[in-house]
Amino acid sequence: MTLYIRRGSSKLWKRFCSEITTEFGLLAENWKYLLAGIICQYIHGLAAKGVHYIHRPGPALQDLGFFLLPELGQERSYISETVFTSVFVSFFLWTFHPFILKSKKIYTVLIWCRVLAFLVACQFLRVITFYSTQLPGPNYHCREGSKVSTLPWPKSPLEVLKINPHGVMYGCGDLIFSSHMIFTLVFVLTYHKYGTKRFIKLFGWLIAFVQSLLIIASRKHYTVDVVVAWYTVNLVVFCLDKKLPELPDRTTVLLPVISKERTKEENHKLLNGNGVDPADWRPRAQVNGKIDSNGVHTDNSMNGA
Structure with missing residues (x-):
């Protein structure tokens, strides 16, 4: 039993190291896109903080979701934030599953380049929207009488450039459309395309719907903020998905042609899915007759047999 555990650990470590090497190569080629996406997340945070300065509290607008x-x-x-955090953490961990599991369908670096592209496009539209019209926030800390409904004007440029993590939970004015729904829908759409478990795909859409209801019930957004997010994010992802280069498919596996000249060690590597010469992989169809060592089919059937 100990021997099998050691062999399993050794294979897992080799797979992890192999994936690290592959991902570092992709990171060296695509680090600019990742960095640009992260910087845009920071800019989006500054924009959300900036609209908080000009937010003016007032009575909550009439809303159908608030009535229902x-x-x-x-x-x-906290229930809404707990669901969102669970979605975020689950998706983040899933993007790193090729480092451990054998079922490799995605490259971690490339999938995050794609996700960040979707997020940046949606957030760009979001910033334009909530700066166009400032609505009185329906959240508890954004209502009249709250001390944090409006931020005091900054005393220095450095204060403007500093993002307080506290503001993520207690921001006001950045309403149309919901940032939480942007992240949730982008993650669900990405898994729907590249994930392999049908049950998780259906469960992801159910969670996105429940998240929408919880956001409205917790009065963090108006119903319009959630509705606009649903169709805007889906349209943005649909359009960008057609323009971005498709991810390389890692699921196509061809059966190896094992010749007599191969050593036992080479055949063992093939059976375990380790790297081999691509020329050694050929599709093998089930036919009558034999296949010689060169991969040529010899038909043994004769007329009248």
Whole structure:
């Protein structure tokens, strides 16, 4: 039993090291896109903070979702954030599954380049929208009488460039459309295309729908913020997905042609899926007759046999 555990650990370590080498090569080629995406996330945070300075609290607008969904209250507002955090962490871990699991369909670096492209495009539209019209925030800390409904004007340029993590939870003014739904829908759409488990795909869409209801019930956004996010994110992802280069497919596996000249060690590597010469991989169809060592089919059937 100990021997099998050691062999399994050794294979897992080799697979991990092989994947690290592959991903570092892709990172060297695509680091500019990743860096640009991360910088755009920072710019989006600055924009959300900037609209908080000019936010003016007021009575909440009439909203259909507020009439249909009971208010969760401040003591239960964490439920929405808990669901969103679970989606974010689950998707993040899934993008790194090729380092451990054998079922490799994606490259981690390339999938994050694609995800960041979707996020940046959606957030660009979001910034334009919430700066066009500032609505009074329906959240508890954005209502009249709250001390944090409007930020005091900055005393230095450095204060403007500094993003307070506290502002992620207590921002005001950046309403149309929901940032939480942008991330959730981009993650669900990405897994729907590149994931392999049908049950998880269906569960992901269910979670996205529940997340929408929780955002409205916790009064973090108006219903329009969620509705606009649903069709905008889907349209943006659909359009960009047609323009971006498709990810290389890692699921196509061809059966190896094992010749007599191969050593036992080489055949063992083939059976375990380790790297081999691509010329040694050929499709093998089930036919009558024999296949010689050169891969040529010899038909043994004769007329009248």
